[in-house]
Amino acid sequence: MAPEERAFQERIDAGQKIEPKEWMPEGYRKTLVRQISQHAHSEIVGQLPEGNWITRAPTLERKAILLAKVQDEAGHGLYLYCAAETLGISRDEMYEQLHSGKAKYSSIFNYPTLSWADIGAIGWLVDGAAIMNQVPLQRCSYGPYARAMVRICKEESFHQRQGFDILAKMVKGTPAQKAMVQDALDRWWWPSLMMFGPSDDASIHSAQSMAWKIKQNSNDELRQKFVDQTAPQADYLGLTVPDPDLKWNAKKGGYDFGEPDWKEFFEVIAGNGLCNAERLGARRKAWDDGAWFRDGLTAHAEKASARRAEKSAAAE
Amino acid sequence: MAPEERAFQERIDAGQKIEPKEWMPEGYRKTLVRQISQHAHSEIVGQLPEGNWITRAPTLERKAILLAKVQDEAGHGLYLYCAAETLGISRDEMYEQLHSGKAKYSSIFNYPTLSWADIGAIGWLVDGAAIMNQVPLQRCSYGPYARAMVRICKEESFHQRQGFDILAKMVKGTPAQKAMVQDALDRWWWPSLMMFGPSDDASIHSAQSMAWKIKQNSNDELRQKFVDQTAPQADYLGLTVPDPDLKWNAKKGGYDFGEPDWKEFFEVIAGNGLCNAERLGARRKAWDDGAWFRDGLTAHAEKASARRAEKSAAAE
């Protein structure tokens, strides 16, 4: 290990934050860029499955809450792109990677939202799993990312409660509403568990990320925590988790549960989810159709600054 | 009057039909092209206000009937374009005139269809008025036009009955349905009366068209006939015709009725109806977006005929 690398690791071990202009190993920078931009892309693509129900939200109040949520998510995307930019990559480069398929976004957004209960389930399960992943990131070694996470986690836990509230209202409603909720749980349960990624045994990245304090818990630890938190909530809602192996294990003080269908997981990652083509297509189209808009703003800014220069030259 | 023109007029006076390749005055040809192509354009544009409700038709049966009707109308467009083509103008030229705004279509289609009752009202009133105009055209002096009209009139009267049937069902339904029907009558009554055109006193074309037996009745005559037929039907449906001046005049054996708002008529003709821009825009877009399609078919036809020629050359 080179001396500067050793010094870097010692600072991390001492719990110090790394800041943008400081020296860092290329692998650290690359890992962070990959992870933060993937996270940012997920926020942006994540607007689509929820946006799908804004125009059909069942009350004005629910519509307002969903609009606010989607707005927050776009805001999270913004912080995260900014955090990634401190590592020397531009937002346009990151978009380019998303649009070309080089960069990923969370696979969960390749599932369709098929009923209003899905909006609740996304808040409860998907945001719930995201928070589980993100809470430790508030203590991540990279300063800008850790600070972005503080703000994001606060809003996400608000979203999670709102999602749960949608479902809590629906299960007290008509039989059709309750069936919608159960159906949403049936469809979103396993994909949510898969959000933590495969077992760490399978991952080479994980050990290094742990050492760098980019990652602080194993995928399996977080998944266990998620199940332990979520299973009783499902119970409270009067729902059945679609896992026959789920049961309380008093000895380990947590739930035993079944293995997700990783074949499906890798299929969706590979682009074969029901919505992959539509999600990426929508983002590409938004970008391409918006080229004239962005060019217009740039041209105006140039004109305006030329005019200011002219004016100040004339004034001298 | 030149001798051939006199001979032409004598044939008309004798009730003979004029056929495509025969000599005819240029004015006769022009009048017919204008009238037939305008009629054809009306059938085509008329698909749009009705098409607006196909996807929302309230039952499968009503949807099927409406589809069949719209299909008939496109078919009428086809006969009429063919009839006009016998006068030496191509279908593409006629489209060009429509798209450039040079050729008109019936102004009635620039009103929006705002409820399902409008579909009934269009059948009852708009097709009803159209039939009133078209029945005499079966005896028009130009053979191809007269023959096209025979077929069209048969189908139109079928459409009219179907439209009336929609309304008859609705007025026996809920108060909301009955209100929809009255509202449709309120909006379509006057535009339907205007379909006969302004009073003939105002028209120079009319006298010549009558002499040529292109036109057989005055606008006012036909309008009177339409009101006489329609007012009792409104009564039968339990509806109120939105004309305070409408009343039976036993002496003349017909109804007295008020004057349509000709200012509105000329506004809509001038392009200022609620839907003018949308209707013409939709037709232009269909045509422009379809260019690659038509080019593809043409290219294929050329390839196929070249292949056939090659084959038959090889066979010799």
Place this chain on the structure above:
Amino acid sequence: MTTAIIGEAAVDRAALFEFLLRTGDNALILAHRLSEWCGHAPALEEDIALANTALDLIGQTQLWLGLAGEVEGGGRSADDLAYLRDAREFRNLLLTERPNGDYGKTMMRQFLFDAWHYVILNALRASSDVRIAEIAEKASKEVSYHLERSRDLVIRLGDGTAESHARMQEALDDLWPYTGEMFVGETSDEALAAAGVAPEPQSLKAEWDALVAEALSVATLKRPADGHMHKGGKRGIHTEQLGYILAELQFLQRAYPGATW
């Protein structure tokens, strides 16, 4: 007809109800159109701004339609009015239901509406009906920000590239015939104006004209001539667009009648 005693003024309850429906329906339908952009805007900042504007408008819808239901006195909530009326009962301006088109058209529609919205809300802050004055007070703060944004974008895109200029001019020309309706008074407006509840529509035109002319001039866009103007929205005669908007907006309430969400 019944009359409602508000402060000092007695106004016709039906006229007041109509007025509140119009104001609420404008906000609801425009918010719907803006929501259609969610995730599809040409820049992330625009996604955020659109969601924010739509959110403000939905909040205003709740207030206006809530008050409308109260004034009507038939026990209808804001949700009932938003979700259970058919197209003929909607009172929004035709402008608000125009399709989004490209982002420039959406912004031009927004600017033309915001300028009017800003002027009318300012006037309503002095309404003799304190409930209206209070809602207008809150809403006008939000709308002054909407106007600042849409004016700014119209200027930047109008005076941007040749293409952005052409798109903005086309948007302006297309939408212009839908602006006249904002200043058309119905008979019910006179009574409301007399009672100091709401301004007469035509009284807002000069200020709107000035706001629009200033921005268009900076944007290097040509103000279209005032030709024929479409109208009908205030009497429930809409374009064919509204029916499709409502089919989507109202689906859940219609498909699951009586359910609470």
Place this chain on the structure above:
Amino acid sequence: MTTAIIGEAAVDRAALFEFLLRTGDNALILAHRLSEWCGHAPALEEDIALANTALDLIGQTQLWLGLAGEVEGGGRSADDLAYLRDAREFRNLLLTERPNGDYGKTMMRQFLFDAWHYVILNALRASSDVRIAEIAEKASKEVSYHLERSRDLVIRLGDGTAESHARMQEALDDLWPYTGEMFVGETSDEALAAAGVAPEPQSLKAEWDALVAEALSVATLKRPADGHMHKGGKRGIHTEQLGYILAELQFLQRAYPGATW
């Protein structure tokens, strides 16, 4: 579960109901998509042909869903089934709900569906359930004409200009992953096949493959590789498109419950 005695065969009533819903829903949803073209097709002859195809499909919907309601035995009519089920209860193939795209894509979707529709209806003409055999007899005549038309257009456009070729190839590539679902059997299919009521879905693949391969070859189009195939429609897991289709399709029945039209 109850069983229905049909001719000689006793089949599971629920399985039969599911099968009839699928067949009816395919026709209904595809007809809806075709209807969206009304007045917008690239040639007048195409407007006529599309309306005609949609009309045939609506007629078939009435027959299939009518029989489905009869088999279910709960008093639901074809209209009840078409207008009062939500998206999760629809059983159509995802292919039928794909957006129209350009006219080439619409025709490619039609061809891929027609070829399958033709093959399955031919098989159903020999169904042990005479009611199914009768409907299939009628429908297969119509569909053989649909197939003739869509095959012809795919060929002419595939082997037309460079642009029409490129558009058709893109349409084919986009739609291909939605074709696998046609040949996926659910457990209920086995019982129906055993009773001679309906063929097993996978048994139709060879004939479909041959029909499609022949036409694509004449059309100079490249058959995509059989990669991942989407499925879900038969179990009510649809794309996000279907909800919007139903909001529009069902509006009047939902907004005016119990009214007759």
